[in-house]
Amino acid sequence: MALATKYNAKEVEDKWYQFWLDQGFFNSEVNDKPAYTIVIPPPNVTGILHMGHMLNNTIQDVLIRRARLQGFNACWVPGTDHASIATEAKVVAKLKAEGIDKSSISRDEFLKHAWDWTHNYGGKILDQLKKLGASCDWNRVKFTMDEDLYTSVIHSFVDLYEKGKIYRGHRMVNWDPEAKTTLSDEEIIYQEKNGNLYYINYPIEGSEECLTIATTRPETIFGDTAICIHPEDERYQHLKGKHAVVPVVGRKIPIIQDEYVDLEFGTGCLKVTPAHDENDKNLGDKHQLEVIDIFNEDASLNAFGLHYQGQDRFEARKAFANELKEKGFLVKTENHLNKVGTSERTGAVIEPRLSDQWFLTMQDLAQPAIDAVLKDETIKLFPKKFENTYKHWMENIRDWNISRQLWWGHRIPAWYIGEGKNEFVVAKNEEEALAKAIEKTGNSSLSLAELHQEEDVLDTWFSSWLWPMSVFNGINEPENEEFKYYYPTKDLVTGPDILFFWVARMIMAGYEYTEQKPFENVYLTGLVRDKQGRKMSKSLGNSPDALQLIEDFGADGVRVGLLLSNAAGNDLLFDEALCQQGKGFANKIWNAFRLIKGWEVDENLSTPSYAKAGLDWYASRFQQVLEEVDDHFSKYRISDALMASYKLVWDDFCSWLLEIIKPNYGEKIDAITLQQVISLFEDNLKLLHPFMPFVTEEIWQHIAERNQEEALVVNQWPVKKSYQKAKTKTFDFMKEVVSGIRNVRKEKNISFKDSIDLFVINNENQTKELDDLIKKLGNITKLTYSDTSVEGALSYRVGANEYFIPLKGAINIEEEIEKINEEIKYLKGFLNSVEKKLGNERFVNNAPEQVVALEKKKKSDALAKLKTLEISLKSLA
RNA sequence: GGGCGCUUAGCUCAGUUGGUUUAGAGCGUCUGGUUUACACCCAGAAGGUCGGGGGUUCGACUCCCUCAGCGCCCA
Incomplete structure (x- = not known):
C-alpha cells in the first residue's frame, strides 16, 4: 500500500494509544529496576483540559517517556483533587438552577449531589489527557476523596493536633451579609465609591484636649478599642501613655504607638477597631487590644451599637454621624473616594468579619524544607530563580489557616462536647471521639448525640500536600512495599503560582512524615498566555479548545507547538502557528520516511564514497546532538532539547544526509547505505519519541515487522558512543x-x-x-x-x-572587486579589534593564556584570509 | 505597601562562573526555485549601537549603582 503523501495524525493516534494501553506499557509494578516516579499535579474535578494542563502534562509525558526508554521503571500516577471551593460553588450553582437552595438541604444530601457531580465530570479531564498521549499508569488513578486518601488526611490532622501543631484561632474573613456566607478573595469585586471622610474628636481623659481622627466608617466607633499614633509624630508626643474616651459610648481606650500609622493620611491619627478591619486586627494582636464585634450576621448593629441596635450599618452610619454632629464631636466631613469590596454574587458590600478557624503552626515544619532546597539542595528547583521566592516565603512563613466554611471536603475530625465552642476532642472517628470525650469530661454517660462534629472542612491543599505519599498509601501504611519503592518521587512539574500553596507544603509534609524529600526535581513551567500576553481565562474566552487543537494539528503537533515556545519558567505566548509548525515537523519526518521507503536496492552496487562519508558524518553528528540533548534534559531545558532534536532531524538528517545519499533519478541504492540510513533514522525516532510519541511509533512500526516487545514506546534511548x-x-x-x-x-x-x-x-x-x-x-x-x-x-x-x-x-569585474573590497573592509575592522586587544599590555599580561592564544589565532586567520583577498584583488585589477 | 523577576533582530526567546572570529535560534519578511519524499517544501538574503545613563575591569549582553517601562506573587 502506498504511503499517504501527507502524514495523517487522526488515523494514527487513537490506534497507537489503544495499542500501548492494551499492552500495558504504561503500567508499573514494583520490580528490580530503578523507579522513576512522577505524580501528576491533580487537576480539579471541575476542570476541563486547558492550555496550562496541556503544557504541564506534555512536559511530564516527555520526562516519563524518556525515563521509560532509559530503562527505568517509569510510573506516572494520575489523579484529580476535589477542589472544595470550586466544586462546591459549581454544585451550589447547579442546585440553584434547579431551584434548590443549599441552605434548605442537609449536609448529607448536599454531599450526595457533590458526589454525583464528581462522578459525572471528574474523570473528563483525565480522558482528555489520553488524547494528548499522556502515558500515565491508568490503573493507579487517585482522587483526594478516595477512602484511603481521605483517611490519610484525617490521620494527619489528628497526628498534627496531638503533636500540638494545630490550634484554633480567629481570622478576618470576607463576609457577605446578604448571603450570610464567607467569600474567597476571588469572589470579590472592588468598586470605587464616593463616600465621606469624617473627622471626629475624641476627648483625652483627664484633660480638656481632644484628639481628632479621620474615618470613613463612623458606625464602627462602637467597636473602637484604641487610638494609634505614630511614635515619631511630634504633634502627639505629649499624649503617649494616656487614654481617650470614645464619643457617645464613653469607653476609655488606650493611645498606642505604632509605625503602621500613615503620617500623611487624615490627621495622622488612627482609631483601631480590631473586629472590623484586617489591619486593625493585626494592630490589635500586636498590642493585645480588646476585640469588640458590633455586628450581627446581617451586618445590623448588635447590643454594642447601643440605641442603634438592630439598624443596618449604612443607616446607622448616617444617623450616628448626625448625633456626633449634634453633640459637637464631628469636626468636618470631606468627600472621599475609596475602593469597596462587593460580593460577586449578591452585590452586597463585604464586611470584614472575625471568625473561628483552625490553624497549623508552620515554623517547625518549615525548617527542614528550607534546608532541603536552599542548603543541601536535596531538592532542586528549575529554574533556579524561584529559590529566592521560595526563600522569602519560607523564612517569613505564617501559620496556615486550614479550615474552610464549606461542606465538600475532608470534614475536620473535631467533636464539640455539648453546646460549648471551646470544649472539644480530636479523633479519627466517632467512636474514638466519644471515648476521648468521656475521658475528658469524666462523664461516662456521655453519648454520641451530645457530641457535635465541626462543620468546617479542611483546605483542599491540606489533602494535596500529602499527595506524593498518599497516592501510595504512605500515610496509612508507611511500611508498604509500593511506598518504599516509588517514594521519593523523581520530578514534579507544576506552575510557579502554586509554589507556596502546594510545592512548599508537600516538601514540609514529606519531611514531617518520612524524613525524606517527596521529590527530587521541581520543574516550574510558565503560564500560558495568549498572543497579546493576556492570561488565558474562561472569562476572556481566549483559551483555545484543547481537543480542537489536537483535532487540527495532531497531538504531536500540539505537543511540539507548546514545547517549542516554552523556555523554562518563562511565560509562553501561545500561538496556533506553533502547533502548525509542530504539525509540519511531523509531516517532514513522515516524508523523510517515504523517501527512504521508496528506494529500491541493487545488491550489486557498492557504497559510493559520498554516501559513506555522509553516513559517517551523521553518525558523529547524531552523537554530538545526543550529548547536547541529554545535557539539556539534565537541566530541564526541554524546549532546547526539542529544538536541538528538531534541527538535527530537519537540517542535518533531511537537508544534508538524505540529499547526499539520495540516488540519482531512476537509479537504485546500495544495500549498505540503505541499511545504515534506516538504522540512523531509527535513532532519530528514539530521540524524538518523548516529544512526538505517535508519529514516531507509526513510522517505527512501518520500518519493520516488530513483535510487541519491540514497540518504540518501550524501546531504548540511543546509546552514547564516542565520536x-x-x-x-x-x-x-x-x-x-x-x-x-x-x-x-x-x-x-x-x-x-x-x-x-x-x-x-x-x-x-x-x-x-x-x-x-x-x-x-x-x-x-x-x-x-x-x-x-x-x-x-x-x-x-x-x-x-x-x-x-x-x-x-x-x-562583471567591478562587482567582483566591490565584493572583495567589502570583505576586506570587514576583515580589517575585525583585525583592528583583535589587534587592539593584543596591543594592550594589560590584556596580554592579565588575561588567561588560552584567551590570548585564541586572539592570536583570530589574528593569524584574519591575516591569512586578507592575503588571499589582496591577491585576488590584484589579479582582477 | 512588601517581595521576586523581566527589558537582546519585526515577533517569541537563548546567551550556562565576564573572553569561542566586532551577538545566536525558531518563526515571520524578502528573493529565487516545483517532472525525480515533503509548498505542512527547497535554496539564499536582509534584519540588533543587547531599555537609557553611570561605574568596576585589560575586557561587560554578562557584575555593581541609577533612571525608565513591563510583569508576577502576597496564604
Whole structure:
C-alpha cells in the first residue's frame, strides 16, 4: 500500500494509544529496576483540559517517556483533587438552577449531589489527557476523596493536633451579609465609591484636649478599642501613655504607638477597631487590644451599637454621624473616594468579619524544607530563580489557616462536647471521639448525640500536600512495599503560582512524615498566555479548545507547538502557528520516511564514497546532538532539547544526509547505505519519541515487522558512543563550500540543473575526502586544485581557501572587486579589534593564556584570509 | 505597601562562573526555485549601537549603582 503523501495524525493516534494501553506499557509494578516516579499535579474535578494542563502534562509525558526508554521503571500516577471551593460553588450553582437552595438541604444530601457531580465530570479531564498521549499508569488513578486518601488526611490532622501543631484561632474573613456566607478573595469585586471622610474628636481623659481622627466608617466607633499614633509624630508626643474616651459610648481606650500609622493620611491619627478591619486586627494582636464585634450576621448593629441596635450599618452610619454632629464631636466631613469590596454574587458590600478557624503552626515544619532546597539542595528547583521566592516565603512563613466554611471536603475530625465552642476532642472517628470525650469530661454517660462534629472542612491543599505519599498509601501504611519503592518521587512539574500553596507544603509534609524529600526535581513551567500576553481565562474566552487543537494539528503537533515556545519558567505566548509548525515537523519526518521507503536496492552496487562519508558524518553528528540533548534534559531545558532534536532531524538528517545519499533519478541504492540510513533514522525516532510519541511509533512500526516487545514506546534511548569531533568540523567546512556554490548560482541565475566547474586554492589544507560530496551537492562536473587565481571566474572564500567558478558569460569585474573590497573592509575592522586587544599590555599580561592564544589565532586567520583577498584583488585589477 | 523577576533582530526567546572570529535560534519578511519524499517544501538574503545613563575591569549582553517601562506573587 502506498504511503499517504501527507502524514495523517487522526488515523494514527487513537490506534497507537489503544495499542500501548492494551499492552500495558504504561503500567508499573514494583520490580528490580530503578523507579522513576512522577505524580501528576491533580487537576480539579471541575476542570476541563486547558492550555496550562496541556503544557504541564506534555512536559511530564516527555520526562516519563524518556525515563521509560532509559530503562527505568517509569510510573506516572494520575489523579484529580476535589477542589472544595470550586466544586462546591459549581454544585451550589447547579442546585440553584434547579431551584434548590443549599441552605434548605442537609449536609448529607448536599454531599450526595457533590458526589454525583464528581462522578459525572471528574474523570473528563483525565480522558482528555489520553488524547494528548499522556502515558500515565491508568490503573493507579487517585482522587483526594478516595477512602484511603481521605483517611490519610484525617490521620494527619489528628497526628498534627496531638503533636500540638494545630490550634484554633480567629481570622478576618470576607463576609457577605446578604448571603450570610464567607467569600474567597476571588469572589470579590472592588468598586470605587464616593463616600465621606469624617473627622471626629475624641476627648483625652483627664484633660480638656481632644484628639481628632479621620474615618470613613463612623458606625464602627462602637467597636473602637484604641487610638494609634505614630511614635515619631511630634504633634502627639505629649499624649503617649494616656487614654481617650470614645464619643457617645464613653469607653476609655488606650493611645498606642505604632509605625503602621500613615503620617500623611487624615490627621495622622488612627482609631483601631480590631473586629472590623484586617489591619486593625493585626494592630490589635500586636498590642493585645480588646476585640469588640458590633455586628450581627446581617451586618445590623448588635447590643454594642447601643440605641442603634438592630439598624443596618449604612443607616446607622448616617444617623450616628448626625448625633456626633449634634453633640459637637464631628469636626468636618470631606468627600472621599475609596475602593469597596462587593460580593460577586449578591452585590452586597463585604464586611470584614472575625471568625473561628483552625490553624497549623508552620515554623517547625518549615525548617527542614528550607534546608532541603536552599542548603543541601536535596531538592532542586528549575529554574533556579524561584529559590529566592521560595526563600522569602519560607523564612517569613505564617501559620496556615486550614479550615474552610464549606461542606465538600475532608470534614475536620473535631467533636464539640455539648453546646460549648471551646470544649472539644480530636479523633479519627466517632467512636474514638466519644471515648476521648468521656475521658475528658469524666462523664461516662456521655453519648454520641451530645457530641457535635465541626462543620468546617479542611483546605483542599491540606489533602494535596500529602499527595506524593498518599497516592501510595504512605500515610496509612508507611511500611508498604509500593511506598518504599516509588517514594521519593523523581520530578514534579507544576506552575510557579502554586509554589507556596502546594510545592512548599508537600516538601514540609514529606519531611514531617518520612524524613525524606517527596521529590527530587521541581520543574516550574510558565503560564500560558495568549498572543497579546493576556492570561488565558474562561472569562476572556481566549483559551483555545484543547481537543480542537489536537483535532487540527495532531497531538504531536500540539505537543511540539507548546514545547517549542516554552523556555523554562518563562511565560509562553501561545500561538496556533506553533502547533502548525509542530504539525509540519511531523509531516517532514513522515516524508523523510517515504523517501527512504521508496528506494529500491541493487545488491550489486557498492557504497559510493559520498554516501559513506555522509553516513559517517551523521553518525558523529547524531552523537554530538545526543550529548547536547541529554545535557539539556539534565537541566530541564526541554524546549532546547526539542529544538536541538528538531534541527538535527530537519537540517542535518533531511537537508544534508538524505540529499547526499539520495540516488540519482531512476537509479537504485546500495544495500549498505540503505541499511545504515534506516538504522540512523531509527535513532532519530528514539530521540524524538518523548516529544512526538505517535508519529514516531507509526513510522517505527512501518520500518519493520516488530513483535510487541519491540514497540518504540518501550524501546531504548540511543546509546552514547564516542565520536570524532573533527569529523563534524570538516563537514561544517564542506557545508560552507557548498553554500558558496549555491550563492554564486543564485547571484548569477545559474540553474541547479546546469553543472559547473569548481577550482580551489587550498590554503587551509582541507582534506579531499569530502570532494565527492561537494561535487554531488553542488552539481560540480570537475573539481580542480589550483595554486593561482582563475581568471574570468567568480570567486568566493571559506576561511583562507579560495574558490573559483569559471563562467562563459562576461564577469562583471567591478562587482567582483566591490565584493572583495567589502570583505576586506570587514576583515580589517575585525583585525583592528583583535589587534587592539593584543596591543594592550594589560590584556596580554592579565588575561588567561588560552584567551590570548585564541586572539592570536583570530589574528593569524584574519591575516591569512586578507592575503588571499589582496591577491585576488590584484589579479582582477 | 512588601517581595521576586523581566527589558537582546519585526515577533517569541537563548546567551550556562565576564573572553569561542566586532551577538545566536525558531518563526515571520524578502528573493529565487516545483517532472525525480515533503509548498505542512527547497535554496539564499536582509534584519540588533543587547531599555537609557553611570561605574568596576585589560575586557561587560554578562557584575555593581541609577533612571525608565513591563510583569508576577502576597496564604
